[in-house]
Amino acid sequence: MTVLRDAGALMSAARITRLRRGSDGPFDASAVGRAGREVPRYDSLPRSLVAALEQVVRRDPDAEAVVEVGGTRLSYAELWQHGHAIAGGLRAAGISPGDRVAIDLPNGVEWVVSLLGIMLCGVEEMAT
Numbered sequence: 001m002t003v004l005r006d007a008g009a010l011m012s013a014a015r016i017t018r019l020r021r022g023s024d025g026p027f028d029a030s031a032v033g034r035a036g037r038e039v040p041r042y043d044s045l046p047r048s049l050v051a052a053l054e055q056v057v058r059r060d061p062d063a064e065a066v067v068e069v070g071g072t073r074l075s076y077a078e079l080w081q082h083g084h085a086i087a088g089g090l091r092a093a094g095i096s097p098g099d100r101v102a103i104d105l106p107n108g109v110e111w112v113v114s115l116l117g118i119m120l121c122g123v124e125e126m127a128t
Helices: 049-059 076-092 109-121
Strands: 001-006 064-067 072-074 098-101 123-125
Touching: 049 076, 049 109, 064 076, 064 109, 064 123, 072 109, 076 109, 098 109, 109 123
Parallel strands: 001 098, 098 123
Antiparallel strands: 064 072
C-alpha cells in the first residue's frame, strides 16, 4: 500500500469567477424526479463520481468546487487539473489499477484533490 503525504506542491491560489449555491449549484437538478409524495430521487445518474465531476467541469468549470476555511479555494476546472496531476504522479511512481493507496493528510483541499487523483488513477483509496 502506498501512503500519499504531500499534495501541496500541486496546489496554487485559486481565482473563483462565480459562486453558486444550493439548488442553483452546478449539478443538474432536472434529473431529480418525484412520483407523488415519494422521496426525491435521481432518474438517471452518471456511472461514477468521476463521471459526475467531469460533467460539471465541462458544463461549469469556473464554479467553486472546494473551499478550505481560511485557505485554498478551487474551481471545478482547477480541482480536475490538480486531480489529474496527482493521478499522473501516482502512475509515475508505479501505482496501477488494483493497487491500494492511503491518504495521510488532514481534512482539506489537498485531501480532496488526492482522493480525486486516486480515483482518476483507477486505484483503491484506503481509509486511514
